[in-house]
Amino acid sequence: xxxxxxxxxxxxxxxxxxxxxxxxxxxxxxxxxxxxxxxxxxxxxxxxxxxxxxxxxxxxxxxxxxxxxxxxxxxxxxxxxxxxxxxxxxxxxxxxxxxxxxxxxxxxxxxxxxxxxxxxxxxxxxxxxxxxxxxxxxxxxxxxxxxxxxxxxxxxxxxxxxxxxxxxxxxxxxxxxxxxxxxxxxxxxxxxxxxxxxxxxxxxxxxxxxxxxxxxxxxxxxxxxxxxxxxxxxxxxxxxxxxxxxxxxxxxxxxxxxxxxxxxxxxxxxxxxxxxxxxxxxxxxxxxxxxxxxxxxxxxxxxxxxxxxxxxxxxxxxxxxxxxxxxxxxxxxxxxxxxxxxxxxxxxxxxxxxxxxxxxxxxxxxxxxxxxxxxxxxxxxxxxxxxxxxxxxxxxxxxxxxxxxxxxxxxxxxxxxxxxxxxxxxxxxxxxxxxxxxxxxxxxxx
Numbered sequence: 001x002x003x004x005x006x007x008x009x010x011x012x013x014x015x016x017x018x019x020x021x022x023x024x025x026x027x028x029x030x031x032x033x034x035x036x037x038x039x040x041x042x043x044x045x046x047x048x049x050x051x052x053x054x055x056x057x058x059x060x061x062x063x064x065x066x067x068x069x070x071x072x073x074x075x076x077x078x079x080x081x082x083x084x085x086x087x088x089x090x091x092x093x094x095x096x097x098x099x100x101x102x103x104x105x106x107x108x109x110x111x112x113x114x115x116x117x118x119x120x121x122x123x124x125x126x127x128x129x130x131x132x133x134x135x136x137x138x139x140x141x142x143x144x145x146x147x148x149x150x151x152x153x154x155x156x157x158x159x160x161x162x163x164x165x166x167x168x169x170x171x172x173x174x175x176x177x178x179x180x181x182x183x184x185x186x187x188x189x190x191x192x193x194x195x196x197x198x199x200x201x202x203x204x205x206x207x208x209x210x211x212x213x214x215x216x217x218x219x220x221x222x223x224x225x226x227x228x229x230x231x232x233x234x235x236x237x238x239x240x241x242x243x244x245x246x247x248x249x250x251x252x253x254x255x256x257x258x259x260x261x262x263x264x265x266x267x268x269x270x271x272x273x274x275x276x277x278x279x280x281x282x283x284x285x286x287x288x289x290x291x292x293x294x295x296x297x298x299x300x301x302x303x304x305x306x307x308x309x310x311x312x313x314x315x316x317x318x319x320x321x322x323x324x325x326x327x328x329x330x331x332x333x334x335x336x337x338x339x340x341x342x343x344x345x346x347x348x349x350x351x352x353x354x355x356x357x358x359x360x361x362x363x364x365x366x367x368x369x370x371x372x373x374x375x376x377x378x379x380x381x382x383x384x385x386x387x388x389x390x391x392x393x394x395x396x397x398x399x400x401x402x403x404x405x406x407x408x409x410x411x412x413x414x415x416x417x418x419x420x421x422x423x424x425x426x427x428x429x430x431x432x433x434x435x436x437x438x439x440x441x442x443x444x445x446x
């Protein structure tokens with residue numbers, strides 16, 4: 001099979017992937033896994049790929065007797081995985097933590113030869129060239145599918161060993177910093193969410209005061225804002241002086257409409273579902289590229305997806321420009337007096353709220369279930385005194401400012417990595433000057 005390939009520097013060469021892998025090792029996994037077995041063997045599916053790594057949440061486990069038939073794809077550590085059905089082209093290197101796992105039919109397993117670093121193969125598979133070559137030959141009749149024959153024939157650029165090692169190290173340092181920023185953000189959001197739950201769901205400070213104890217983790221002025229007893233309400237026991245209310249008491253839905261096509265040359269900051277799924281980074285687009293009406297964003301806003309609420313999508317735009325718009329699949333909410341966007345965001349992100357939201361869906365297809373906007377405003381919650389809501393926002397706001405700053409840093413590093421990767425593994429960009437630039441960028445993104 002012929003490929004139209006860019007020229008490589010002297011000393012580099014293209015080698016078919018099959019020649020860099022152990023014999024007969026480029027194959028796919030379990031074809032018919034059956035149903036989930038609580039204590040079965042874990043298998044890696046397409047949904048377990050996340051940003052170049054295998055995500056261990058939502059693992060399917062299968063009957064060991066079924067898994068036994070697929071020993072050829074049982075993971076030992078050091079293999080390269082590639083999704084070949086559905087959302088194709090996602091790549092991960094198997095760590096020791098996944099030893100003994102297997103993979104689904106939609107995942108190809110590549111066992112590199114001993115002298116080939118799996119991280120090099122992974123970088124090459126991630127590159128735009130490999131993604132294009134495989135994608136252009138994929139079968140799209142039913143589900144997008146990469147043929148193993150095409151995968152085995154894929155030309156892989158092979159630099160001298162020393163250069164391969166330095167490129168792996170360079171891209172790896174960017175990957176690690178991006179991952180660290182995202183993990184830091186997950187921790188920060190968890191802190192804000194835990195505070196919200198403690199104050200407004202579990203009522204921990206009120207319970208402490210009711211027992212004659214000082215509430216933990218706050219100063220005396222904040223503690224004084226909480227009552228020391230409970231009273232009955234429509235929602236059950238709530239702190240004394242609080243009321244049984246609904247989302248409409250703290251938020252208002254923004255329903256305006258704008259047609260970006262009417263301003264074809266203007267730039268719009270577009271908050272779409274794909275942009276959310278790609279790291280919560282809005283896309284700058286000319287009006288002529290946006291083909292349908294959108295909702296304009298007010299200054300203070302939280303976005304809640306009404307589509308498929310079993311996939312939580314809650315977006316807090318900490319800062320945005322005047323031409324910011326969102327998909328009509330998002331519902332836009334602004335805080336009422338006394339409330340805050342941080343409060344609404346934490347409410348919408350809470351497990352309790354998400355559970356209620358999923359009970360409101362209409363539509364029978366799992367991929368096209370929606371929530372009616374008016375029902376969201378009717379969801380019930382305990383309403384505290386405005387002073388407590390303000391105190392919460394005073395704590396949460398700096399947390400989300402830091403999350404936003406980290407997200408911008410991660411976006412910058414991701415753009416740098418994605419620009420460098422194809423040029424480095426094709427030899428178009430040489431290492432010394434690139435290493436200095438990356439070190440400078442990493443020193444700033446702390």
